[in-house]
Amino acid sequence: MRRASEGKPNQLLKRERELRGWSQADVAEKIGGDPKTVGRWERGITSPGPQLCQKLCELFGKNTEELGLLLDHPDLLTPPTFPCVFLASSHADAEHRLVLSLKTDLQARGVTVLSSRQISRHSTENRRKALQEAIRAAQAVLLIVSPEARSSRHVQETLQLARTYQRPVCAAWIAGEQWQECFPRNDAELYTTIDARKGPHPSLLHEIAIALEQVSLASYQTVPSLLALNNVAELQIEPRNPYKGLNAFRQEDCHDFFGRDTLIDKLTATLNTSLLAEQQRPQGSRLLAVVGPSGSGKSSVVMAGLLPRLQAGGLPGSESWTFLDPIVPGRHPIESLARVLAEHLPERSLKAIREDLEDDSARGLHLLATSLAKRRGTRVVLLGDQFEELFTQTTSEEERRCFIDLLLTAITEPRGPLIVILTLRADFYDRPIQYPELAQFIQNHHQLVLPMDLTDLRAVIEHPAALPDVQLTFEGDLVGNLLFEVQGQVGALPLLQFTLDQLFQRRNGQQLTLQAYDEIGRVKGALSQKGESTYAALPSEEHRQLARTLFLRLIDPGTTEQGTTLRRAALSELSLVDPTQTRLLQETAEAFIAARLLTTGQVAGKPIIEVSHEALIREWTRMADWLSAAREDLPFQQTMSQDAAEWERRGKPAARLYRGSQLAEARECAKRNMPSRNEAAFLRASLVRRRRYQASVITILLLLLSATGLASWFLLQPPPNLTLVTTLNDSGPGSLRQAVILARPGSTITFDAS
Known part of the structure; x- marks a missing residue:
């Protein structure tokens, strides 16, 4: 592909636009860009990045050459010659005399120099990707330190990527009185610092060049040699998969769990503070709520971090505590709680335990936990995982309140043994507000799960791979690529674990590869x-x-x-x-x-x-x-599923069947979806009940109609003539004797002529 000279207007792109009668604003709207950027492309000031190139080609139905779309800086897309340095500076320092002299001197020494100035020419959406590629290509970063650099977002991002890809940073201090007022707010470790505030004299340029040469050599010494990789391959270890995919880490996975040491320390200290406070005032609250967004690793840090720490004696005497299996509230939290307790109380029946928990005093959980405590002063630990289910899946308000009362009574009982640990999604933090006492305890005794920093994320990736029964290696910049995509992303931990699991499934021997990373x-x-x-x-x-x-x-x-x-x-x-x-x-x-x-x-x-x-x-x-x-159908379908399950659980009583408009809506929902066997049986029973009801109504109506008709017939008949003699019998109806008896005074007795 031929590259046009810098600054040459792009007449091909402009002609294609004008042939279609489009303005620059029209093109920008169609590709999701900015009209001024389109104008700069046509004037040859900049060129679009790869993604926008593809959009333009699709829009005009032309290839990149037919549209004159050539990338600004091919040196960022092709492997540079060795050695390569990224010259990082604020935009204000890019034209500084020393910076320009440094670039010229390094290039004269055969060093490939990629610079912040080149990155700034890319469109906004491609700038971070271009910076990533530049840092990956470089063996070292030369950072220009000045008052302008301290607050530069570009410099901050450069240092972050240098840490991500473990590129050594050499600092050249070119201006400013105090170092603290010039160095960016970042915890980057510097390989060396050179005071260049006196200007670009030859000895200074030579000093910087020597420092960069040493930095480049040091960066290569950190890369595993081919011989070392071959030695690993010769071990013929079948590696164990230490990554959990989408599943949470459990207590048995604690040896694979890394990156949360600081948070585990905080959780342990918070719990210890609550227990110490209880010694000062007996009615404490032995509660710890772990709150964080979905995908932040709440369940994992408790089950594979905090609980193993406590079981190993992380708090005084905690190694002798009783640890109940974790529960999730689900539809019937009392049932879930009863079953967990039953595992530790084999002498009690499940029914008896449930009756204790449902007792009106709300002290059932406290009393059962007390019976589990081995001796006075020991603790019983209950983990309520995914506590938001109490508000999203528990359908009975009475059962929900009963469960909350059990927890609150048990954790506030003076000198009580029960410690409750909850994990709660941050976006459901407001749900307990409807239960003020619970909300108050959660507010006073919670710990937030914040996103991991770069060091912790690297530990999540690399430390499990280094375990003796794993011994995995990572090809090239694979670790850096993983970190680049997940750092700063809320809820990215399950995606990272899933990606690592997929890479393990597609590994080449004991190496996780870049090819597999692209393929997945x-x-x-x-x-x-x-x-x-x-x-x-x-x-x-x-x-x-x-x-x-x-x-x-x-x-x-x-x-x-x-x-x-x-x-x-x-x-x-x-x-x-x-x-x-x-x-x-x-x-x-x-x-x-x-x-x-x-x-x-x-x-x-x-x-x-x-x-x-x-x-x-x-x-x-x-x-x-x-x-x-299906969003509109789902709530009703799931309600029907719950109602069908309850109907079956309670012995199929007719009183729980659907009727009227509820039955009609359920039948329509079943037509659009696919009911289960239980749901279909529930609907059939509801229909049968409705038909029986309709049949009984019809029968009653017919009986009413029949009775009404007979009465009408009697009413329409003329009254009988009591003085008419119709028989020769001596007595009885129609006889002369009866006529004489029944005849009113003055009436005439007549005889039937027939």
């Missing part, structure tokens, strides 16, 4: 691509239609899109009326379970199926489209 769609595309490929690989179109039925059963749409959560469905919901469709639906579920996008388990003693993580709703476009199209 990188971090942002890996989950969506996996969902789509699993869907496309289903054996038939009927399977794919049933996939929609399956996933819609596993989503609670909430009242808003932000309130969308996962729904845990009973496996019985996968049993449809048609046995063939039931088999196909189960095959569909097994395919997504094998892909680790769905998970099975047990809650309150019942087998369930659920989506592995809420991230799938956000990332898989097809699933989001299904949800959008």
